[in-house]
Amino acid sequence: xxxxxxxxxxxxxxxxxxxxxxxxxxxxxxxxxxxxxxxxxxxxxxxxxxxxxxxxxxxxxxxxxxxxxxxxxxxxxxxxxxxxxxxxxxxxxxxx
Amino acid sequence: xxxxxxxxxxxxxxxxxxxxxxxxxxxxxxxxxxxxxxxxxxxxxxxxxxxxxxxxxxxxxxxxxxxxxxxxxxxxxxxxxxxxxxxxxxxxxxxxxxxxxxxxxxxxxxxxxxxxxxxxxxxxxxxxxxxxxxxxxxxxxxxxxxxxxxxxxxxxxxxxxxxxxxxxxxxxxxxxxxxxxxxxxxxxxxxxxxxxxxxxxxxxxxxxxxxxxxxxxxxxxxxxxxxxxxxxxxxxxxxxxxxxxxxxxxxxxxxxxxxxxxxxxxxxxxxxxxxxxxxxxxxxxxxxxxxxxxxxxxx
Ligand SMILES: NC(=O)c1ccc[n+]([C@@H]2O[C@H](COP(=O)([O-])OP(=O)(O)OC[C@H]3O[C@@H](n4cnc5c(N)ncnc54)[C@H](O)[C@@H]3O)[C@@H](O)[C@H]2O)c1
Numbered sequence: 001x002x003x004x005x006x007x008x009x010x011x012x013x014x015x016x017x018x019x020x021x022x023x024x025x026x027x028x029x030x031x032x033x034x035x036x037x038x039x040x041x042x043x044x045x046x047x048x049x050x051x052x053x054x055x056x057x058x059x060x061x062x063x064x065x066x067x068x069x070x071x072x073x074x075x076x077x078x079x080x081x082x083x084x085x086x087x088x089x090x091x092x093x094x095x096x
Numbered sequence: 097x098x099x100x101x102x103x104x105x106x107x108x109x110x111x112x113x114x115x116x117x118x119x120x121x122x123x124x125x126x127x128x129x130x131x132x133x134x135x136x137x138x139x140x141x142x143x144x145x146x147x148x149x150x151x152x153x154x155x156x157x158x159x160x161x162x163x164x165x166x167x168x169x170x171x172x173x174x175x176x177x178x179x180x181x182x183x184x185x186x187x188x189x190x191x192x193x194x195x196x197x198x199x200x201x202x203x204x205x206x207x208x209x210x211x212x213x214x215x216x217x218x219x220x221x222x223x224x225x226x227x228x229x230x231x232x233x234x235x236x237x238x239x240x241x242x243x244x245x246x247x248x249x250x251x252x253x254x255x256x257x258x259x260x261x262x263x264x265x266x267x268x269x270x271x272x273x274x275x276x277x278x279x280x281x282x283x284x285x286x287x288x289x290x291x292x293x294x295x296x297x298x299x300x301x302x303x304x305x306x307x308x309x310x311x312x313x314x315x316x317x318x319x320x321x322x323x324x325x326x327x328x329x330x331x332x333x334x335x336x337x338x339x340x341x342x343x344x345x346x347x348x349x350x351x352x353x354x355x356x357x358x359x360x361x362x363x364x365x366x367x368x369x370x371x372x373x374x375x376x377x378x379x380x381x382x383x384x385x386x387x388x389x390x391x392x393x394x395x
Contacts, residue, residue, distance in 0.1 A: 025392070028323060042330075045337065047255070047345070047384075050164045051393060066175055069166035 012081040014091055015060065019080050022055050034077040049074060056080065062087040113273075113280045115195045119144065119219075121211050122200035123154035123184065125347060125385060126228050129256025130198045132161050133285040135181040136172060136257070142183050142190045151184045158182060165257045188218045196281050198250060200228040203353040208232065209240045216242050224277045226250035230346075230354040231297040231305070233361065234267035244269040248278045250289075251298055254345055263300050264289035296361035297354075304342075305354050305367070311339040312370040315390070322390035340390035344383035348376050348390075 016034065024031060027043045038044050052074045053064050062084055073083040116139065120131045123145035134141040145151050162175045172178070183190065191197065197215060201207045208229070215225060225247045227237045238244030249265025264278050275291065282289045292299050311325050320328070326338025343351050352373045359367040376382075376389065383389030 025394070046167070046258075049167055050160050053163065054160075064163075066163075066166060069163055070170075071167055 012085045015081045015084045015089070016077060018059055018091070019055075019077050022059070023077070026051070032077070034081075036077075037075050039071065039075060052080070056084060059092055060084045060087075060089040061092050062089045113277050115277065115281055115284060117194040117196075118142070119191045119194040119197040120200065121145075121197065121215070122202070122228075123151060123157075124200065124202070125157075125254060125350075126252055126256065127198075127200035128154050128157045128161060129254065130200060130228065130252060131182050132158060132165070132178070133256050133287070135162075135178045136165070136169075137285045138173075138181070139284070140181045140183065142185060142194065144185055144188065144191075147186060151186065154184060155179075161255070161257060164255075168258070188214050191215065191218050191223075192220065194219065194223055196224050196226065196277065198226045198228055200252075203230050203232065203350055203357060205232065205236075205357075208237060212237065212241045222246070224248065224274050224281075226278060226281070228252050230301050230350065231357040231361070233296050234265045234270065234294045238267045238269050245271040246274050248274050249294065249298065250278060250282075251300060253300075260287055262287050262289045263298055264291045265294050265298050266291055267294050297358050301354060302358070305351065305358060308339045308343045308346075308351055309355055309367070309370055309373070312343070312372050315340070316370055316372040326390075344389035344391055344393070346383065347385055348373060348381060348383045352377050 020031070023038070023043075026048065032038055032041060032043050036043070039046060049071070053069070056062060057064055068083070073079055118134050118139055118141045120127050120134070120141055120143045123131070123143050127143060127145070131141050131143045143154065145154060158179060159175065162178050166172055166175065197219065199208065199211055199215075201211050208227070212225065221243070223246070225241065225243070227234055227247065227249050228251060229237070229249065230251070234247060234249035238247040241247055244267065247267055248270050249267065251263040251265065253259035253262065262282055264275070264282075266275060279289055295302070297305060314320055314325055315322050322340045326341050329335045329338035337345070352369050355367050355369040355373070359369070380386060381389050384393050387394050
């Protein structure tokens with residue numbers, strides 16, 4: 001793994017951890033892997049999308065633009081990490 | 097039983113149905129959904145509720161709904177453009193020029209009857225009223241207006257933006273022309289209607305409310321937890337959602353009110369609401385809209 005990649009993986013660690021924590025509260029007994037498609041695998045249904053958007057906006061203080069409202073950006077823990085990491089993000093406290 | 101065609105509306109001078117201006121009363125789950133569908137189709141709409149607090153909540157719901165719809169409808173206009181078509185107000189004056197009103201207020205007779213009296217005072221004679229109700233007789237609603245032939249039931253499904261078909265209810269005096277207007281309206285927002293006759297609860301909720309109520313009794317009796325009840329419907333029956341998730345989506349308060357309306361209408365104890373439903377309503381567990389019901393929806 002190159003230095004750059006290792007660096008970016010380290011940067012996404014908090015995003016990953018908080019996203020997994022959030023999902024754990026909503027998916028029931030079995031936790032998806034980071035690459036599992038949350039919707040196709042039936043962990044959550046499409047009504048959960050806006051809960052994910054709100055979570056990402058409040059926890060990571062990112063702006064989700066009209067053009068970002070695509071399932072690709074929210075379909076898995078990986079996808080969410082990649083999406084948030086590509087934005088100007090900052091971790092907010094749980095109360096935010 | 098059916099009134100003759102000759103009784104059809106005569107005050108309605110136009111021959112072609114031309115619906116351009118719309119009003120939506122009640123800015124809760126359903127009113128927001130219907131206003132959103134009208135705005136998505138590019139038409140302006142007046143959205144009315146009781147006070148500014150509720151309208152502010154509706155503004156947040158609408159923004160969230162319209163954003164959610166973007167996921168599935170990539171060609172939808174920008175979120176802000178759609179929102180700009182929805183004029184939120186507590187005042188009925190803007191309804192003077194509307195051609196079609198969809199009423200979506202709380203499932204209580206007095207609330208609905210009060211709205212129709214106000215509508216009659218301001219709407220032009222040819223304006224059609226569509227009542228979005230879970231269980232109240234459309235014939236009874238018609239009788240509370242001065243235009244019973246221009247009243248039709250329109251039971252939208254929730255979430256409105258994602259459901260292509262609407263249960264359309266012909267009240268005893270609903271005219272053929274009113275049904276045509278209802279069909280034209282639905283077509284304009286990209287939906288189809290299935291017309292049924294009028295009995296409280298119609299087709300959908302006479303069955304669905306009993307199913308949900310019995311599922312609530314299962315939880316109350318400790319036969320299974322809500323998650324297991326829903327899982328059986330999803331995984332064994334292949335339903336997209338279980339009955340208790342569906343109850344959370346509809347609103348636990350609305351489920352209780354719908355069962356009460358059915359119970360009053362049929363005087364049949366099969367519609368008696370499970371005591372757990374009332375307890376949940378008293379506890380503020382109203383489902384998705386309150387953040388928790390049988391399941392939790394906190395962000
Ligand atoms: N929730 C569903 O899934 C669903 C589906 C189909 C039909 N319905 C029916 O649609 C109607 C609305 O249901 P909902 O789920 O949107 O309820 P809701 O509680 O979310 O919203 C009802 C809204 O009506 C408003 N209201 C009450 N009295 C009013 C008045 N006099 N004037 C203006 N506004 C008034 C309330 O302030 C509230 O904002 C009910 O008759 C319900 O049975 C609900």
